[in-house]
Amino acid sequence: MMARAAWPRGLTAALLTSALVLAGCASRSAAPSAGVGLAEAPAADTPSAVSLRDPDISDIAGARGQVLGRNDHLLLYRPAAGDSLRGIAARFLGNADRAWWLAEANPGTVAEVGVPLLVPLRPLNPLGVHADRMQTVPILCYHRLGAGRSKMIVSPANFEAQMTWLVHAGYHVVRLPELSAFLAGEKPLPQRSVVITFDDGYESVYRHAFPVLKRLGLPATAFVYIDFVGGGDALSWPQMQEMLASGLIDIQSHTKSHRNLVERKPGETEDRHRAAVDLELRVPRETLERRLAPLRVRYLAYPYGDADELVLDRAARQGVELAATVIPGGNPFYAQPLLLHRTMIFGDMSLETFKSKLQTSRPLSAP
Numbered sequence: 001m002m003a004r005a006a007w008p009r010g011l012t013a014a015l016l017t018s019a020l021v022l023a024g025c026a027s028r029s030a031a032p033s034a035g036v037g038l039a040e041a042p043a044a045d046t047p048s049a050v051s052l053r054d055p056d057i058s059d060i061a062g063a064r065g066q067v068l069g070r071n072d073h074l075l076l077y078r079p080a081a082g083d084s085l086r087g088i089a090a091r092f093l094g095n096a097d098r099a100w101w102l103a104e105a106n107p108g109t110v111a112e113v114g115v116p117l118l119v120p121l122r123p124l125n126p127l128g129v130h131a132d133r134m135q136t137v138p139i140l141c142y143h144r145l146g147a148g149r150s151k152m153i154v155s156p157a158n159f160e161a162q163m164t165w166l167v168h169a170g171y172h173v174v175r176l177p178e179l180s181a182f183l184a185g186e187k188p189l190p191q192r193s194v195v196i197t198f199d200d201g202y203e204s205v206y207r208h209a210f211p212v213l214k215r216l217g218l219p220a221t222a223f224v225y226i227d228f229v230g231g232g233d234a235l236s237w238p239q240m241q242e243m244l245a246s247g248l249i250d251i252q253s254h255t256k257s258h259r260n261l262v263e264r265k266p267g268e269t270e271d272r273h274r275a276a277v278d279l280e281l282r283v284p285r286e287t288l289e290r291r292l293a294p295l296r297v298r299y300l301a302y303p304y305g306d307a308d309e310l311v312l313d314r315a316a317r318q319g320v321e322l323a324a325t326v327i328p329g330g331n332p333f334y335a336q337p338l339l340l341h342r343t344m345i346f347g348d349m350s351l352e353t354f355k356s357k358l359q360t361s362r363p364l365s366a367p
């Protein structure tokens with residue numbers, strides 16, 4: 001039953017009704033013009049709640065309309081000329097970037113003058129579950145960029161075309177901490193959210209991907225294995241420092257040596273194998289945190305995408321919060337944080353194939 005929360009349709013109708021009643025009451029006692037009299041809602045104490053206090057509307061361009069009614073969760077708003085979703089989000093949600101909350105609560109709206117719209121003051125559907133479908137967040141996995149015919153090498157031109165298309169198609173490229181908060185039910189993500197990752201730590205990430213990501217303002221995570229860093233065509237420490245300093249690129253663990261964590265070496269006892277897995281997880285965390293301070297390492301990409309029960313147990317004990325496989329597909333609210341699905345992007349993919357890999361929604365009937 002829980003998964004069948006029929007928002008926005010049913011809830012919207014109910015809230016519209018109560019909000020209109022509220023507005024009716026308020027108009028008898030408060031000045032009807034700007035609706036500021038309705039702003040004194042009690043402060044919310046949940047950490048994810050936004051401020052409910054109305055800033056001085058004369059400071060906010062793009063949100064000069066009227067508040068028709070509100071409670072702690074929702075506000076009904078009548079846009080005025082010149083209003084925009086970003087302006088309304090800035091006025092009531094304290095952040096213009098939350099305009100997508102409005103877009104999702106009012107499908108198809110553009111803040112039309114006089115047409116009331118809902119302003120969710122808190123995330124109403126943080127898990128992205130609807131009557132017939134659920135939101136899923138794909139994580140893209142790249143390796144090397146450059147020339148060459150290997151499947152594992154994506155040309156810089158293709159990479160740029162893919163990133164540019166994401167931006168133009170309205171995708172939101174999000175960071176791993178945001179995905180973590182989504183899975184914990186703490187923070188909603190825009191419907192078209194996607195995470196970008198690079199495995200191994202090739203120098204070509206710095207040379208070819210970083211400039212594109214910087215130009216478009218897109219965040220990404222590079223999973224590096226420590227034994228590779230500074231080698232032939234690997235990232236150097238100064239390159240990683242520079243990427244981190246941009247605020248866009250995160251550096252996380254791909255183990256120490258890139259050995260397959262689920263395979264026992266010939267003659268390796270259970271105890272020795274466990275100790276080896278611990279070392280593969282601990283060394284990159286300690287090394288990256290020391291060399292790239294104040295970086296915190298809590299995300300992991302399994303070499304070859306492989307993990308078993310022992311690996312999951314050791315990773316959890318070492319405080320790994322998210323870990324990625326290479327099982328393709330998006331991640332819904334119930335995704336296991338240490339077995340995240342991830343979609344490989346190959347060098348021979350056309351842009352059409354790339355688009356088809358972005359699974360941002362799945363029917364409830366086919367979980």
Ligand SMILES: [Zn+2]
Nearest residue numbers: 199200303304
């Ligand atoms: Zn790898």
